[in-house]
Every structure is written in C-alpha cells, then in structure tokens.
Amino acid sequence: MPEQPPHEIIIASTEEEVQQCYQVRIDVFHHEQRFPLDTEIDYLDPIATHFLLRLTPSLTPIGVIRGSRSPSTGSYKLSRLAVLKEYRQYHFGRKLVEALHAWIKADAQQSGGQTTSGSVRVVCHSQIPVKGFYAK
Template sequence: MQEFRIMRWEEARHLAYPIRLTVFVNEQQVPEELELDDDDPTAWHAVVLDHGKAIATGRLLRNGKIGRLAVLKEYRGLGLGSELLKTLVSYGRQEGIKQFFLHAQTSAVSFYERHGFKVIGLAFEEAGIDHIKMVLMSD
C-alpha cells in the first residue's frame, strides 16, 4: 500500500535523501555537494512510502518552486511522479500558493506539460544537466 506524506525536513531527511542520492548523484552524476542546499530546511517534502519503504520524493518551497522530484528506478512508470506532483501542488494551494514553477530537466518537459506546466524562457544548464523553467498558474 502506498502512502503520500508531506513533512518537514527534520522528519523527511532520512527518507528523502537516500532517494535523491540514488537518483540525482548516482544515476545522473549530479555532484553530491549540490544535492543538499539551504532550501531543504524550509521546504515541505513529499515522500511516497510503499509498505513503509520510501520510494519517491519531491519538495515544495514557500515561493511555489517545486523540485527534487525523484522516483526510484524500480518504481518508475507506475504514475508515482504524477501523483507526487499533484500532491505537492494540492498542498501548496492549501497553503495559499497561487503560482508554481520548476526547473525541469529538458528530457522531462512533456511530463510537466501533461500536468499543465508551460515553458518559460530558454534552456539553461543546472548541475551539468539542461533544464528549462516552467510555470503552472493556480485554477
């Protein structure tokens, strides 16, 4: 059974960081020193648990920026990324956020477009990977 939970970093760190380390550092070769940042302590973190095992994560900053969306490889293709994104947006709306944005890896643009995000501006490099800014306006 899968459970989606929103939590503060103090509670989320031991669940979310191993996923981020696996996906971003090990798989995508993002330098480990770039993975944790000053935004983690103030962000809301979503964690997906499957029978108690953390399998996916993402975060939402108070300014509406969604990031660090990651699903462990063996759980990809099950719709968890979509549900995780919807969970973060829904929670943000409850907290009064009107506009959401993110820096999408260019390979994931179509995923975010399916969820109503629109490309803004030109591609840029972040942590050695091409990204592009995308925004979602609240209903």
C-alpha cells in the same frame, strides 16, 4: 500502466523521514544521474516541505518531491522530484505532483499567498528529457 503497488504519500515530519527523502534524491540524482553530491542538499532544504512516497506496509521510501514558498515573492517552487528507477511508469511521479499541488492550494489559502484573481504562481525547472512529463 502497471498496477501501482500499495503506497502512501506523507509530509516528512521527523528527522528520519527527511533523511529518507534525501537518500532517495541521492540515489536518483547522484548515483543514477551523476550530479555532484555536494550540491544535492541546498539552501531550500531547511525551509521546504518534503513529501515522501513509500510502499506500504514496508514503509520503503521510493519517491520524493519538495515544495517551498518564496517569502519575498510569495510564489511557490516545485523541485527535487524523483522516483526510484524500478518504480517508474506507475504514475507515482504524477501522484507526487498532485500531492504538492494540493499542499500549495491549502498553504496559499492559509497564508494569503493567492493573487487577487485567486491564482498562485508555481515555478519549476525541468531537465530537458522530462519536459514531456511536466507538460502532461
């Protein structure tokens, strides 16, 4: 693996940071992968927690992931994971998933979202070419 450029992962807490998350998604899912623009922002966005990976010290946004908890089932959802093309294979995707896992653990403990066995259900729909990434 090439050496990771200096970076940080934050939870987007301002409108500007949330917009930066949307922009990374639009670059990857719309411009690169040709998914329609009008379905990119969906019903989960207003209730989701948005993670932003950015280079330091420039604070250039380069990656995102989104986590949400279903109020009805208590299960969590991982969605909209994306790393800009020129920053792939640095293990940034893995780091974003790990950051989301840590947040889910903390959130489940706080909100009583765990099952009696102490586990939490996390769902994720994968694009077929990315199944190998999620398997790892």
